[in-house]
Structures are given as structure tokens and as C-alpha cells.
Amino acid sequence: MGEYYRDADQLFEIYGYFLDSVLQNDKIGPKMSKSGIIIKFIYTDPDCEITIDLKNKPEKEGYYGTFYLGPCHLKEDVWSKQSADHSHRFWHGLENPIASVTRGKVKQGGKITAMLKLLPVVRPTFGEFPVILKEMGYEDLIVKKK
Amino acid sequence: MSGYFYRIADIDLSSGNVADYPIDHQYYRDYIGGGSLAARLFFDLVKPCIDPLSIENPLFIMTGPLVGTGFPGSSRFAVCAKSPLTGIWGESTCGGAFGVSLRKNGFDGIIIRGRASQPVVVEVFDGSITIGDATNLWGLDTYEAAQQLKEVHSDRKKLRTLTIGPAGEHRVRYASICHDRANHLGRTGMGAIMGSKNLKAIIAEGTVSLPIADEEEYKSARKTTLEAARESIVSISLNQAGTASAMEIGMMTGDIPIKNWRVGEVEELGDELGGNAIVEKILKKRKACQGCPIACKPEVKVENTKYDFGTGPGPEYETLGTFGSMLMSLDLDAISKANDLCNRLGLDSISCGATIAFIMEAREKGFYSDEQLDHLDLTWGNLDAVIELLKKISYREGFGDMAAEGSAVLAENLPEQAREFLVTIKGLELPMHDPRGFHGMGLAYMMSNRGACHLQHSVQSVEQCSVSWPEAGLEDEYTGTESEGKAKMVYISEGIGQMANAICLCHFAQWAIGLENTLAGLNAVTGFELSLEDYINIGHRSWLLKRSLNNLMGVREQDDKLPGRVLTPLDEGGTGGTIPDEALLKFEYYQIRDLDPSGIPSEPALLKADLGFLIEPLKNMNS
Numbered sequence: 001m002g003e004y005y006r007d008a009d010q011l012f013e014i015y016g017y018f019l020d021s022v023l024q025n026d027k028i029g030p031k032m033s034k035s036g037i038i039i040k041f042i043y044t045d046p047d048c049e050i051t052i053d054l055k056n057k058p059e060k061e062g063y064y065g066t067f068y069l070g071p072c073h074l075k076e077d078v079w080s081k082q083s084a085d086h087s088h089r090f091w092h093g094l095e096n097p098i099a100s101v102t103r104g105k106v107k108q109g110g111k112i113t114a115m116l117k118l119l120p121v122v123r124p125t126f127g128e129f130p131v132i133l134k135e136m137g138y139e140d141l142i143v144k145k146k
Numbered sequence: 147m148s149g150y151f152y153r154i155a156d157i158d159l160s161s162g163n164v165a166d167y168p169i170d171h172q173y174y175r176d177y178i179g180g181g182s183l184a185a186r187l188f189f190d191l192v193k194p195c196i197d198p199l200s201i202e203n204p205l206f207i208m209t210g211p212l213v214g215t216g217f218p219g220s221s222r223f224a225v226c227a228k229s230p231l232t233g234i235w236g237e238s239t240c241g242g243a244f245g246v247s248l249r250k251n252g253f254d255g256i257i258i259r260g261r262a263s264q265p266v267v268v269e270v271f272d273g274s275i276t277i278g279d280a281t282n283l284w285g286l287d288t289y290e291a292a293q294q295l296k297e298v299h300s301d302r303k304k305l306r307t308l309t310i311g312p313a314g315e316h317r318v319r320y321a322s323i324c325h326d327r328a329n330h331l332g333r334t335g336m337g338a339i340m341g342s343k344n345l346k347a348i349i350a351e352g353t354v355s356l357p358i359a360d361e362e363e364y365k366s367a368r369k370t371t372l373e374a375a376r377e378s379i380v381s382i383s384l385n386q387a388g389t390a391s392a393m394e395i396g397m398m399t400g401d402i403p404i405k406n407w408r409v410g411e412v413e414e415l416g417d418e419l420g421g422n423a424i425v426e427k428i429l430k431k432r433k434a435c436q437g438c439p440i441a442c443k444p445e446v447k448v449e450n451t452k453y454d455f456g457t458g459p460g461p462e463y464e465t466l467g468t469f470g471s472m473l474m475s476l477d478l479d480a481i482s483k484a485n486d487l488c489n490r491l492g493l494d495s496i497s498c499g500a501t502i503a504f505i506m507e508a509r510e511k512g513f514y515s516d517e518q519l520d521h522l523d524l525t526w527g528n529l530d531a532v533i534e535l536l537k538k539i540s541y542r543e544g545f546g547d548m549a550a551e552g553s554a555v556l557a558e559n560l561p562e563q564a565r566e567f568l569v570t571i572k573g574l575e576l577p578m579h580d581p582r583g584f585h586g587m588g589l590a591y592m593m594s595n596r597g598a599c600h601l602q603h604s605v606q607s608v609e610q611c612s613v614s615w616p617e618a619g620l621e622d623e624y625t626g627t628e629s630e631g632k633a634k635m636v637y638i639s640e641g642i643g644q645m646a647n648a649i650c651l652c653h654f655a656q657w658a659i660g661l662e663n664t665l666a667g668l669n670a671v672t673g674f675e676l677s678l679e680d681y682i683n684i685g686h687r688s689w690l691l692k693r694s695l696n697n698l699m700g701v702r703e704q705d706d707k708l709p710g711r712v713l714t715p716l717d718e719g720g721t722g723g724t725i726p727d728e729a730l731l732k733f734e735y736y737q738i739r740d741l742d743p744s745g746i747p748s749e750p751a752l753l754k755a756d757l758g759f760l761i762e763p764l765k766n767m768n769s
């Protein structure tokens with residue numbers, strides 16, 4: 001198992017809370033939705049996956065997209081595979097996205113252009129992630145910048 | 147030794163004579179080719195103090211040993227001279243296929259001296275060179291002139307053209323040279339040098355086989371390199387999203403300058419001008435330089451708008467920056483039109499767009515009246531006025547005559563406060579990468595020998611982590627917003643980048659294929675048996691030679707500095723709150739590069755690089 005997550009349930013708990021917040025955020029949500037893609041995140045240690053659907057009409061009122069914790073029937077436009085630890089540091093803004101891909105820490109498939117759509121949207125969420133960890137009582141999981 | 151023809155054509159436009167220049171064969175081993183070999187020939191032939199637009203300033207068109215061999219990304223060539231924009235070393239490189247055609251005539255390069263009494267075209271066919279009349283081409287734009295030449299030589303199916311437009315004819319100091327529409331020698335005003343020589347065009351077609359030292363080695367190196375190029379994530383990204391993908395990435399990292407470098411973020415930039423926007427809104431297809439498997443160049447279609455220009459080469463990242471984010475426009479059609487006009491009129495879209503950004507800010511701050519600007523409404527985002535200005539610049543009409551001198555000259559003619567928003571180094575407008583987000587890039591700009599440049603070194607790829615080259619002594623990863631220790635990174639990256647330019651290899655291709663494959667290809671073609679250390683050291687020799695030429699042209703320590711605007715932190719965006727530590731970067735760099743306090747290479751540094759012949763001229767320059 002990795003450094004930060006006990007198991008897939010804990011990862012789903014944290015990312016579920018985070019995505020709930022981000023996909024209802026009136027500043028970030030519309031920009032995410034504008035990308036119009038379905039993206040699948042595949043994690044290792046713990047092994048699990050999350051799919052975010054920014055293409056179809058959101059299932060829930062007040063949301064700008066729908067996310068699925070665990071296997072999902074939707075066909076993704078782009079997938080991204082990485083360790084759960086790497087993803088955890090990424091959402092803190094502590095991983096260089098270019099280095100992550102060129103050094104093979106993140107593997108991705110599908111249309112690169114689809115992935116690019118999300119990049120400008122991601123940075124404002126970096127501030128959110130530690131805040132959410134604190135709210136959830138997971139202060140011990142907040143990664144400090146060295 | 148192989149990989150070369152050992153032939154440099156020497157053309158004197160004043161007398162009409164064409165001869166072979168008696169080049170010392172050792173120069174090929176010592177300088178390889180491209181801008182590096184041109185710099186050595188420049189030292190031998192040119193007095194540093196000349197006026198760049200005089201007949202004493204030769205134009206050097208140089209290729210490299212891999213050009214034409216089909217090695218991925220190796221179809222480039224360099225055009226060099228003393229720059230009319232900066233007054234120092236001028237160098238511009240370009241892809242396409244002209245370099246290949248020149249080599250297929252049995253020439254490694256050509257030197258063009260003097261000035262023709264009337265417009266001429268230099269024709270390089272079947273191994274020989276003639277000078278033809280081009281009076282009927284003078285006044286045409288770059289595309290029209292190329293088209294006419296293709297019609298006249300319609301029997302030559304692989305004819306390659308270099309043409310200048312009205313900007314070159316009118317000696318706009320940042321005039322470019324256009325190669326077959328899609329490729330441009332933009333930086334440092336080489337189009338104005340052609341204009342000053344009454345040289346409208348150079349055309350070439352040839353069929354000579356290229357000399358390769360070890361055919362079997364070469365085939366194997368090429369095969370491995372092609373596979374590496376196809377698999378690399380750099381190639382895949384460039385092919386799918388083009389250089390414009392740097393917009394989306396730059397929105398995260400803060401790499402993109404906005405509103406003449408004074409705003410940190412415009413949320414819609416990535417969406418409106420990024421790689422995705424190009425693909426979805428205007429892309430027709432991707433094109434490639436000859437033999438390149440990456441194919442990053444966008445061919446676009448803009449029609450049914452007032453910016454209609456049909457189908458043609460689309461804007462690359464740098465132009466999306468200079469005419470988009472820098473001028474506060476998110477109109478992709480209008481930016482594409484401005485790009486098309488720069489191509490046709492023959493203007494460097496970086497210096498031109500950046501100069502217009504300077505003008506817009508000067509106007510906003512009250513330094514120019516509407517009357518001085520010929521009543522053009524040069525307010526932020528107004529690309530209609532910009533498009534009008536492009537024409538005025540190219541023909542030097544009205545205010546365009548002043549704007550044709552570049553932003554540094556404009557600032558000199560305004561009150562002192564205008565320098566606060568002048569963003570040049572050694573007279574060259576900065577390219578579209580913000581040193582506040584990448585401090586190493588700031589140092590690389592300061593020390594670049596053609597003025598602020600992102601392609602005289604490999605810093606962009608190394609510092610942004612597109613590549614990992616520990617075998618060259620580089621760290622695996624760098625943090626953009628740190629200054630400490632970056633001098634070593636810049637130093638090594640200069641050696642690597644100078645060599646890419648000497649070989650005439652595309653930087654993107656080198657990112658994709660890596661150093662080992664590049665070296666294998668070079669050794670197989672030339673038989674030089676260079677180690678990676680030798681390879682980088684030749685790059686250092688090239689850097690030191692160009693620096694010494696610049697010293698002879700007056701460059702000193704005080705010229706190695708960042709403009710005040712990029713030493714002012716931004717409040718928001720990816721670079722928010724950070725600036726490069728200019729003093730630390732420079733201090734560490736001067737130590738590593740062994741420059742004396744006045745910015746001149748030390749004697750030991752010159753001797754170590756086998757550049758002892760520079761010691762006396764550098765000593766004597768002040769006496």
C-alpha cells in the first residue's frame with residue numbers, strides 16, 4: 001500500500017468529498033463541464049478507478065458533472081493511470097504535470113487534446129484539496145511543500 | 147571524415163561572381179555546421195564594427211551534416227549575419243526542405259556578399275549557381291513571389307524557395323525570410339539583410355547523393371531514432387495538439403505572458419487559443435518538415451469571417467502569444483489573419499507582436515497621441531487596428547516607419563519612464579515564456595547570444611521537464627521558480643542547444659529522440675566518433691565564439707540583464723509572487739562559464755575550447 005491511503009474505501013471517501021465540492025463549485029464546475037469529456041483515473045496502491053463524466057447531462061441537480069467511484073459503464077475519451085500517492089501530491093499542486101508524464105509516473109491514453117482541455121481548469125483546485133482534507137479531519141494527510 | 151561536401155559557395159552580388167570559398171576542412175570537425183560554422187566564417191571575413199545593412203555584412207546560409215539524410219527532424223538550416231535589429235550576432239533557423247535542396251546541390255552552405263544593382267534571385271540548380279533578374283518580383287509579397295518562381299520553373303517539381311516580402315524590401319529591422327509559405331526565418335531581421343542586398347529570393351533544387359561515413363551504422367541509428375520519435379510522448383503531443391498545446395500547459399505553469407507581461411492570468415486563454423481550440427475551430431491538417439515523423443505544423447482554414455484568408459499555415463504558440471495574450475485578444479480568426487499577414491509581408495511575428503504590445507501600453511500611458519499613431523485605435527484587443535499597422539510597418543508608412551525599428555528604438559525615443567515596460571534583452575524582444583515562472587529561462591535569456599531567445603539552448607525542455615538527460619550532467623527534475631543552482635543547468639543546456647543548432651536539428655525532435663540517438667546519427671554520418679562530452683563541448687565552443695563576436699561588437703556585462711517588467715512579481719497566475727534572483731543567477735553563471743567581470747571569456751576558457759585565436763582580438767578591442 002502507498003504512503004497516504006489505507007485502502008480504496010478511504011480514497012473514495014476523500015475523492016468523493018473533493019469531487020462533490022469541485023463539481024458543485026460555480027467557479028470551477030462550469031469550466032470543467034466546458035471540456036465536454038469523460039475521463040477515467042486509474043489508481044494503483046490501492047488499486048481502484050474513478051470516472052468523471054463531463055460530457056453527459058449531470059445526474060444530480062446543482063452539479064456540473066457526474067463522477068463514479070469504482071468500475072463504470074461509460075467509455076472514456078481519455079484515461080490516466082498513476083499511483084494513488086502521486087495523485088495525492090498532484091492535487092496539492094506538488095507534482096509537475098509535464099514531468100509526471102515524460103518520466104512515466106503518469107501514463108495516459110486517448111486523445112491528448114482532451115486531456116489538455118482540463119489543464120487550465122486544474123490549478124485553482126490545488127488550493128481546495130488541502131482545505132477539504134482538513135474539513136474531513138484528515139489533517140495528517142496534508143502534504144507540506146518542502 | 148564524411149558527412150560534408152566541403153563546399154561553401156561564395157557569391158558576390160556586387161560583381162556577379164560566384165566561386166567556391168576555400169574553407170579549412172578542420173572547421174567542420176570543430177564547428178559542425180549551422181550557426182556555429184557561420185560564426186567562425188563571420189569571424190574570418192567580417193569586421194565587427196560594420197553597419198548591418200551595409201554591403202560589408204555577408205549573409206551566411208548554412209546546413210549541417212545530417213540535413214537531407216532523412217534523419218528525423220534534421221531538415222533545418224541557419225541564416226546568419228550581424229543583426230540589423232540588435233547590432234550583434236544574428237541567427238535564425240528554419241525547417242521545411244530548403245536546406246535539403248541546398249545540400250542536394252553539393253553545397254554545405256553559401257555566403258552572399260555585396261549588393262546587387264537591381265533586384266535579383268539566386269538560383270541553385272544541378273550543382274551550380276546563377277544570379278537571375280528579379281525586378282518583376284520586387285514589390286510582391288512572399289507567397290506571390292514564391293508562386294511566380296514556381297510557375298517560371300514549373301519543370302522543377304521539388305523547387306524550394308526563400309523569399310522576402312515588402313518588410314524585407316523596406317528593411318524593417320525585424321523582417322523575416324519565408325520558406326515555401328509554412329516556414330519562416332523570423333528572428334533578428336535576416337529578411338532586412340536580404341532586402342539591403344536587393345536579393346528578393348533564393349531558390350534551389352538538386353539531386354546529388356549525400357556523403358555518409360558508415361551507411362550500415364547510419365541505417366541502424368535512423369531506424370532506432372524513428373522508433374523513439376514515434377513513441378515519444380513529446381511527439382504524440384506535438385502531433386495531436388501542436389505547439390499551441392503550450393497555451394493550456396502555460397495556463398497552469400504561468401509560462402504565458404499577458405498584456406505586455408503585466409497580467410498573470412486570463413482564464414479563457416487555454417480554452418480560446420490552446421491546442422484544443424486550434425484543432426476544433428480551424429485545423430485542416432498537420433504538415434511536417436521534410437522527413438519528420440512528428441508533423442507538428444498546423445495548416446488551418448479561416449473563412450466566412452472578415453479575417454478570411456482561406457487555407458494556409460496557422461499560428462504557432464509564439465504567435466498566439468504575441469498577437470493573442472500579449473495584445474489581449476482571444477479571437478483565433480483575427481490572430482490567424484495577423485499571422486498570415488506576417489507570413490506574407492515577411493515580418494517576425496514575435497518581435498512584431500511584442501513591439502505592438504509595447505506601443506499599446508505606451509499609448510495607454512499617454513506617450514503617443516492618436517495623431518502620432520496615424521489615428522489607428524491601438525487599444526488592447528483591437529486586432530483590426532493591428533492588422534492595419536502591420537501593413538504600415540512593412541511599407542514604412544507613417545507611424546509604421548518608426549514601429550519598423552523595433553520596440554527598443556521606440557523606447558529610446560520616448561521619455562525615460564517608457565523603458566519600464568520595454569521587454570527586450572540586447573535589443574531583441576522576449577519570446578513567449580515567462581522567466582518569472584522559470585528562473586533558468588531568465589538566465590538563458592540574459593546570456594543568449596542573439597538576444598533574448600528560447601532556442602539558443604535547451605532550457606525550455608530541461609527546466610519544464612519535457613526531457614530528462616542525466617547523462618549530460620543534468621538533474622532529473624527542476625522546479626521552475628527556483629534560482630539557486632540553475633546556472634549549471636543553463637550552462638549544460640547551452641552546450642546541448644548550440645549543438646542542435648550546429649547540426650541543424652529541430653529542438654522538438656531532439657526532445658523526442660534524446661541525446662544518445664542524436665549522437666549516434668551524427669557519428670554515423672560524419673565518422674567523428676564523438677563522445678557525449680565532446681558533443682556538448684563543441685556546443686560550448688560555439689557559445690564562446692558567438693559571445694566573443696558579441697564582445698567585439700560591444701556587448702559587456704551590463705548587457706546581461708533582465709528587463710524590469712519581468713523582475714516585477716505578478717499578483718496572480720502560475721508565476722504569482724515570484725521573480726528570478728537575477729544577481730545570484732548571473733553570479734553563479736559567470737563562475738561556471740568563466741567570464742571576467744566585464745563579461746568577456748577568460749583566456750583559460752578560450753584556450754580550453756581551442757579558441758586561442760580570439761585572445762588577441764579581445765585584448766585589443768579596447769586599445
Ligand code: SF4
Nearest residue numbers: 434435438440442652
Ligand atoms: S517537430 Fe515540427 S518543426 Fe520540428 S522538424 Fe518536425 S515538423 Fe518540423
